[in-house]
Amino acid sequence: MKYKQVDAEILGRIREIVPDAKRVLTERTDLASYSFDASFGTHFPELVVQPKTTAEVAAIVKLAYEETIPIYPRGRSTSLSGGPLPVEGGIALDMSHMNQRLEIIPDDLIAIVSPGVLTANIHQAAEQVGLMYPPDPSSSAVATIGGNLAENAGGPRGLKYGVTKDYVLGLEVVTPQGEVIRTGGRTVKNVTGYDLTKLIVGSEGTLGIITEAILQLIPKPPATATLMAIFDDIVTSGEAISRVLTSGILPAKMEIMDQACIKAVEAYQPCGLPVEAEAIILIEVDGHPRAVEEEIKEAARICESIGASRVEIANTEAEREALWKARKMVSPAIVRMKPTKISEDATVPRSKIPEMFARLKQIRDKYQVNLVVFGHAGDGNLHPNIIADKRDQEEMKRVEKAVAEIFEAAIALGGTLSGEHGIGNMKAPFMEMELGAAGLDVMKRIKESLDPKNIMNPGKIFPKPGQRLVLTEG
Numbered sequence: 001m002k003y004k005q006v007d008a009e010i011l012g013r014i015r016e017i018v019p020d021a022k023r024v025l026t027e028r029t030d031l032a033s034y035s036f037d038a039s040f041g042t043h044f045p046e047l048v049v050q051p052k053t054t055a056e057v058a059a060i061v062k063l064a065y066e067e068t069i070p071i072y073p074r075g076r077s078t079s080l081s082g083g084p085l086p087v088e089g090g091i092a093l094d095m096s097h098m099n100q101r102l103e104i105i106p107d108d109l110i111a112i113v114s115p116g117v118l119t120a121n122i123h124q125a126a127e128q129v130g131l132m133y134p135p136d137p138s139s140s141a142v143a144t145i146g147g148n149l150a151e152n153a154g155g156p157r158g159l160k161y162g163v164t165k166d167y168v169l170g171l172e173v174v175t176p177q178g179e180v181i182r183t184g185g186r187t188v189k190n191v192t193g194y195d196l197t198k199l200i201v202g203s204e205g206t207l208g209i210i211t212e213a214i215l216q217l218i219p220k221p222p223a224t225a226t227l228m229a230i231f232d233d234i235v236t237s238g239e240a241i242s243r244v245l246t247s248g249i250l251p252a253k254m255e256i257m258d259q260a261c262i263k264a265v266e267a268y269q270p271c272g273l274p275v276e277a278e279a280i281i282l283i284e285v286d287g288h289p290r291a292v293e294e295e296i297k298e299a300a301r302i303c304e305s306i307g308a309s310r311v312e313i314a315n316t317e318a319e320r321e322a323l324w325k326a327r328k329m330v331s332p333a334i335v336r337m338k339p340t341k342i343s344e345d346a347t348v349p350r351s352k353i354p355e356m357f358a359r360l361k362q363i364r365d366k367y368q369v370n371l372v373v374f375g376h377a378g379d380g381n382l383h384p385n386i387i388a389d390k391r392d393q394e395e396m397k398r399v400e401k402a403v404a405e406i407f408e409a410a411i412a413l414g415g416t417l418s419g420e421h422g423i424g425n426m427k428a429p430f431m432e433m434e435l436g437a438a439g440l441d442v443m444k445r446i447k448e449s450l451d452p453k454n455i456m457n458p459g460k461i462f463p464k465p466g467q468r469l470v471l472t473e474g
């Protein structure tokens with residue numbers, strides 16, 4: 001597709017739609033702030049627009065459609081897959097300023113939110129009235145609900161409660177032609193026509209721009225309990241995960257950290273984690289207080305029987321928070337090893353978790369890369385992270401091969417390229433490996449019918465002919 005550049009005439013029309021000069025950015029220094037996300041690579045937009053209303057979004061998209069200019073919706077750019085990167089230039093549409101509405105309606109157990117609202121603010125508002133919005137990506141404090149919806153974000157609580165798509169009842173969406181549509185509604189049950197809500201959620205900003213969402217809330221569980229199980233062998237920890245999950249207990253969270261993560265956290269901000277352990281698992285159960293008390297003891301007993309060297313149950317809220325703080329510290333801690341973090345989220349069926357750990361060990365040894373593993377072990381959504389230095393071209397070549405092999409291993413074990421971070425441009429080259437040519441083609445035909453000029457986040461999800469993963473520069 002041949003795209004038109006943003007010229008003075010088009011800029012003038014955009015300034016008419018958004019007359020506030022501070023919300024239309026063209027300076028190179030401003031564009032630089034929109035040239036990256038939390039993944040890899042730098043791509044400058046030609047222009048940034050910060051809309052505040054649905055009418056502004058619709059008018060800009062209509063103009064972009066008429067003129068064939070790429071549009072890149074963006075939340076807070078915490079994407080780990082290149083989701084908001086303006087790989088074809090065009091307009092970066094910064095949706096983070098559209099954050100006016102955060103309304104909790106307790107009688108209907110719903111929240112109505114603007115796309116730029118931070119997810120943590122939804123958690124807080126719901127909890128104030130005894131309700132819970134379950135999806136809890138670790139980036140909640142800095143990521144927008146619009147970004148979560150577009151990526152179908154998950155989090156530790158996904159194990160018991162599911163992911164973003166499971167809590168979306170309805171959306172307001174600006175289509176690639178600039179029409180405003182509403183999908184779904186306020187009711188839990190709704191089977192009127194095709195489920196466009198589910199189609200838009202997880203479409204990574206390639207099918208339209210979300211301008212409002214109706215989210216489902218649930219009652220907040222009255223009690224929680226957390227334990228840490230320590231293992232001398234990571235594969236055994238994988239067996240413990242499988243055993244707990246088949247024991248009749250459904251933990252709210254079940255997270256793993258391998259030795260490299262444990263050591264990195266202790267070197268960064270000592271939390272008293274056992275640096276000699278090869279892995280630790282954190283398990284949290286929630287629900288009725290009596291059930292919680294029984295279940296946490298049973299989970300501890302199972303971990304011990306499988307071979308945990310030690311199990312500690314948090315006795316106080318402070319101890320519980322300290323355990324989760326250690327887990328949250330992993331991302332900032334590991335980037336202190338080396339500056340470049342390639343964060344993957346290949347996911348496998350739960351029974352294959354021990355085998356995936358074994359494969360990851362082999363890949364680390366084969367390519368001699370700093371491969372650390374943490375993540376949402378309970379749902380098979382591991383986060384193998386490779387810590388490297390992008391200035392070292394030889395190392396990055398090995399990283400490219402290791403990443404490709406991680407994807408191959410996940411798919412060979414019946415898993416998927418991405419459990420929650422999305423495809424973006426980073427994983428596009430591997431799509432056919434998972435979906436097959438026909439499967440990918442069906443997705444492409446949906447995209448083409450809704451966005452015939454391919455203006456909405458082009459360069460994402462669908463690989464260009466011959467596209468491959470490139471992590472070297474120059």
Ligand SMILES: Cc1cc2nc3c(=O)[nH]c(=O)nc-3n(C[C@H](O)[C@H](O)[C@H](O)COP(=O)(O)OP(=O)(O)OC[C@H]3O[C@@H](n4cnc5c(N)ncnc54)[C@H](O)[C@@H]3O)c2cc1C
Binds near residue numbers: 146
């Ligand atoms: C430290 C860290 C921890 C993380 N932990 C998790 C985790 O636990 N679980 C998880 O799932 N992810 C996690 N992520 C990834 C990231 O935070 C999520 O993908 C998040 O949903 C992105 O939100 P954002 O507001 O930053 O969106 P962006 O990164 O700006 O955009 C993400 C995608 O959404 C599209 N988009 C944004 N807004 C809209 C809109 N209004 N309409 C249509 N499309 C839109 C963009 O085009 C892009 O494709 C983590 C990232 C970091 C850096």
